[in-house]
Amino acid sequence: MAILYRCQTPTDWLCACGKVARRLRRAGIDYEQVRVPIRRRDRHEVDDLTGQRWVPVLIHADEVIHDSRRIVEYLDWIEERDAEPAEVSG
Numbered sequence: 001m002a003i004l005y006r007c008q009t010p011t012d013w014l015c016a017c018g019k020v021a022r023r024l025r026r027a028g029i030d031y032e033q034v035r036v037p038i039r040r041r042d043r044h045e046v047d048d049l050t051g052q053r054w055v056p057v058l059i060h061a062d063e064v065i066h067d068s069r070r071i072v073e074y075l076d077w078i079e080e081r082d083a084e085p086a087e088v089s090g
Contacts, residue, residue: 002031005046005057008038016068017056027075029060 012018
């Protein structure tokens, strides 16, 4: 299961955090949402994970990715990787 640290915006259509949430659903990745405080100065957990206080931040497997574009690229890569046929040894 993945964890998505995101803003307080109540819809998935107004912000970069929502864009990532929609993309996670499309990829079929189960995730838990953590709504962070509105003020960046109060986002200590995000700072501890990434060294910065902006969201969205995705934790998936052993990866911690921030920036919505980088997260979407990562999700595209995951889908491509999983879609490739496994090599048959023999």
